[in-house]
Amino acid sequence: MAKTRIQKIEDIESQMAQMKHDRDRLIAEQKAADRKARDHRVCQRGGYIESVLPEVITFTFEQFKEFIRKTLTTEFAKRELAKIAVQSAEPSEANAPIAVKPVAQGVDANGAVAVSPEKK
Numbered sequence: 001m002a003k004t005r006i007q008k009i010e011d012i013e014s015q016m017a018q019m020k021h022d023r024d025r026l027i028a029e030q031k032a033a034d035r036k037a038r039d040h041r042v043c044q045r046g047g048y049i050e051s052v053l054p055e056v057i058t059f060t061f062e063q064f065k066e067f068i069r070k071t072l073t074t075e076f077a078k079r080e081l082a083k084i085a086v087q088s089a090e091p092s093e094a095n096a097p098i099a100v101k102p103v104a105q106g107v108d109a110n111g112a113v114a115v116s117p118e119k120k
């Protein structure tokens with residue numbers, strides 16, 4: 001038995017809803033992976049600072065911020081940072097932005113399903 005147009009539209013809408021769900025799940029997984037990578041990077045770098053300058057372990061957060069601000073905003077620090085930035089001009093994959101595109105025609109960038117009215 002052949003499907004009616006309405007049944008075909010319902011099937012397509014069901015497929016689109018499943019694709020949207022899959023897209024949302026993949027985006028959530030990527031965000032979780034990005035957070036995990038950032039957390040690891042922050043802990044690794046903070047741990048390195050504490051290993052090189054163990055005195056900062058006893059600092060309050062405000063004291064630590066002030067120390068970092070005073071030491072990293074000097075002209076010497078800015079020149080060194082610029083040198084290193086030039087050496088690593090290519091962005092790493094971990095920091096590259098992720099482009100998210102609609103998965104199917106009729107799905108907008110927010111994942112909303114747009115169904116055009118059936119022509120008679």
